[in-house]
């Protein structure tokens with residue numbers, strides 16, 4: 032099967048100023064990522080805050096040009112599709128439904144707006160289409176003429192999902208789509224996303240801090256560390272037999288008690304490296320419990336195992352990677368997962 036969305040050696044750097052009298056420095060937010068996402072897949076992207084997940088998402092959406100490398104959609108370079116062409120086929124759902132919905136527009140007109148922008152149909156046809164998709168996301172007709180302020184957080188996220196789907200996109204890039212919602216509502220939105228994927232044949236890129244959510248929804252997972260993918264595997268295999276020491280640390284991590292956040296406390300300390308002064312060699316080596324001498328000098332290659340991949344010298348050298356210690360309780364599944372299927376919130 033060929034890839035629907037493919038990133039080739041994708042890099043994005045930013046010029047960052049460190050103070051009035053200091054020279055601007057280059058920060059590599061995403062550093063040489065190659066990925067392929069097949070039709071119908073849900074590619075989960077996980078990693079600590081600042082590892083480059085959102086920057087990657089914005090590039091996959093065509094909203095941020097890469098500094099190096101490129102992206103193809105069905106084999107076509109997305110630069111040749113332009114913003115509008117991309118928007119028809121790849122749509123975002125962001126974290127915060129509060130700030131992303133225009134407070135002065137009604138629900139139906141928010142959802143119909145992409146059609147209006149693309150000059151599709153008459154006003155009546157656009158409204159009809161908007162009502163149809165609103166119904167699909169669990170917002171019946173009585174919601175159509177309400178304003179965002181009259182809706183709950185979950186209902187607003189349903190509107191944002193309807194707006195993303197009204198153009199019949201092939202790929203939806205979800206960047207922390209449930210993180211701003213109450214825990215009970217998160218499950219409903221995840222169930223909705225999974226139902227829509229099945230019914231509409233969608234492909235998702237699903238970014239989340241929350242490992243339990245990613246384990247539940249993703250078919251494959253990419254683990255990012257300081258702008259790079261350090262491991263890529265089928266979800267079940269990744270959670271059962273993680274290969275990279277960083278993945279192991281993430282999976283053994285304890286989620287923060289903050290409801291809905293699910294941000295992992297990795298047990299590796301807070302020393303996520305400064306992206307302006309990345310460590311030499313493997314970027315993870317200063318925190319790695321299994322490091323060997325070459326880790327501090329050489330960046331590990333991303334070794335492919337079929338469609339899986341891992342970037343670690345221990346694998347390079349054919350050695351097995353020791354498991355992280357089991358000190359402390361593991362609470363990976365401490366958040367309620369989508370099981371109950373309620374429509375209301």
Ligand SMILES: Nc1ncnc2c1ncn2[C@@H]1O[C@H](COP(=O)(O)OP(=O)(O)OP(=O)(O)O)[C@@H](O)[C@H]1O
Pocket residue numbers: 045046047058059060078079080081082083084085086087306
């Ligand atoms: N416009 C920008 N200018 C300068 N630096 C940026 C910019 N956007 C992102 N960065 C930096 O790039 C790195 C990756 O940021 P990004 O937001 O992609 O990470 P993330 O994994 O999505 O984090 P979070 O989970 O906190 O949203 C960070 O060090 C961030 O400060």
